[in-house]
Structure formats: C-alpha cells, structure tokens
Amino acid sequence: MPWLVFDEEAKAVEPIRRFLVDFVARDNRPGSVRSHAFDLLRWWRWLRVIQVDWDRATSAEVRDSVLWLRVATKPRTSSLGTCGRPYGTPCKHEHACIRCPVLQMDPRQKPRLIEIIQNLRERIREARANGWLGEVEGLQVSFDAAIYKGFGTLLQP
Structure with a gap:
C-alpha cells in the first residue's frame, strides 16, 4: 500500500x-x-x-x-520562503513570488536570492541592448522587488 x-x-x-x-x-x-x-x-x-x-x-x-x-490559513511555500496569503485566495503573482509583498523570505535562501538578482541584472542588460523596453520594465519590477526582499533578508544576522 x-x-x-x-x-x-x-x-x-x-x-x-x-x-x-x-x-x-x-x-x-x-x-x-x-x-x-x-x-x-x-x-x-x-x-x-x-x-x-x-x-x-x-x-x-x-x-x-x-x-x-x-x-x-495555510502556509504556502515557494523556493524562497513562505507565502502569507490566506488559504484559498487567488494570487496575482503566480510564478513570480519575488514580486509578492506577502512572501516571507527564508534566510537560508540568501544564495538563491543573490542568484536571482544577478540573473535579473543580466536579463535587464540584454533587454536594453536589444531594445525590448516592455521586457526591461517587467524585469525591473522583479529586480526592484528582489533587492527589497534581499535587504530585508540579507541584513538579518
């Protein structure tokens, strides 16, 4: 069984x-x-x-x-931490948890967050170089959210 x-x-x-x-x-x-x-x-x-x-x-x-x-309420998890949304509520950030204000970062995920920030920085450079302005704007939103989450997480002892 x-x-x-x-x-x-x-x-x-x-x-x-x-x-x-x-x-x-x-x-x-x-x-x-x-x-x-x-x-x-x-x-x-x-x-x-x-x-x-x-x-x-x-x-x-x-x-x-x-x-x-x-x-x-049921804690939802992502690869970066725990989602603070109440169970059964919709999420407008589906598959973009880094943008979500209720994502509670797991301090053990600092290395992963740094990778995400570096990747976003590279993707923004590429999008600018190719003139993909809409893509730059979306990536910038994610980058800003990652930086914000990073300072909250990376400054913890």
Missing part, C-alpha cells in the same frame, strides 16, 4: 486503509491515491478535533469542515 493514514498511536486508520486498498485495486493513478490519502487525513484530523467518531459524522460535520477549510 503506497499511502496510509496513521492515528495518534501510529496505527493505520482501518476505515481509511480499506478505502485506499479498494481505490488502488481499481487502478487509480498513484497521484490520485496520494491526493485522496491527504484529504482523508485532513478529514480524520478534523473529526478528532471536533470529537466525532468517523462512523457518526453527518453532513453537518462535512459542511463545517468545508467552511473551516475556506477560512483557515
């Missing part, structure tokens, strides 16, 4: 194990099995928190769980 959910005593949660065994037997893709296992782990933890046995849960617990997931 590639994915199992364990309880507080490190024992496999039997109803979830049975479901996952059946799910695997139906030739579902490994990614789907993993996704379902994580969803069931989340559900199992929710039931523990609200102190409801899995076989006593009703649609009211499902509703409350969904509502909680919509408002709960």
Whole structure:
C-alpha cells in the first residue's frame, strides 16, 4: 500500500486503509491515491478535533469542515520562503513570488536570492541592448522587488 493514514498511536486508520486498498485495486493513478490519502487525513484530523467518531459524522460535520477549510490559513511555500496569503485566495503573482509583498523570505535562501538578482541584472542588460523596453520594465519590477526582499533578508544576522 503506497499511502496510509496513521492515528495518534501510529496505527493505520482501518476505515481509511480499506478505502485506499479498494481505490488502488481499481487502478487509480498513484497521484490520485496520494491526493485522496491527504484529504482523508485532513478529514480524520478534523473529526478528532471536533470529537466525532468517523462512523457518526453527518453532513453537518462535512459542511463545517468545508467552511473551516475556506477560512483557515495555510502556509504556502515557494523556493524562497513562505507565502502569507490566506488559504484559498487567488494570487496575482503566480510564478513570480519575488514580486509578492506577502512572501516571507527564508534566510537560508540568501544564495538563491543573490542568484536571482544577478540573473535579473543580466536579463535587464540584454533587454536594453536589444531594445525590448516592455521586457526591461517587467524585469525591473522583479529586480526592484528582489533587492527589497534581499535587504530585508540579507541584513538579518
């Protein structure tokens, strides 16, 4: 069994194990099995928190769980740190985290940030040399944000 959910005593949660065994037997893709296992782990933890046995849960617990997931904050990570956006909110900086004001830099990523700054500097030079003014403008926004994040990160002890 590639994915199992364990309880507080490190024992496999039997109803979830049975479901996952059946799910695997139906030739579902490994990614789907993993996704379902994580969803069931989340559900199992929710039931523990609200102190409801899995076989006593009703649609009211499902509703409350969904509502909680919509408002709960969940740290999102990028290669540079943690995103401070609330869970379930859209991001206009998708794949451009360096521009995002809520990115909390991980100090261990200083070398990576320096690489990004150097790369952006080189790309700005190339864009200027080729007359790509729109590209220069976009790269400059990213460069300025990287410098801003860098000073906040690089000046930490």
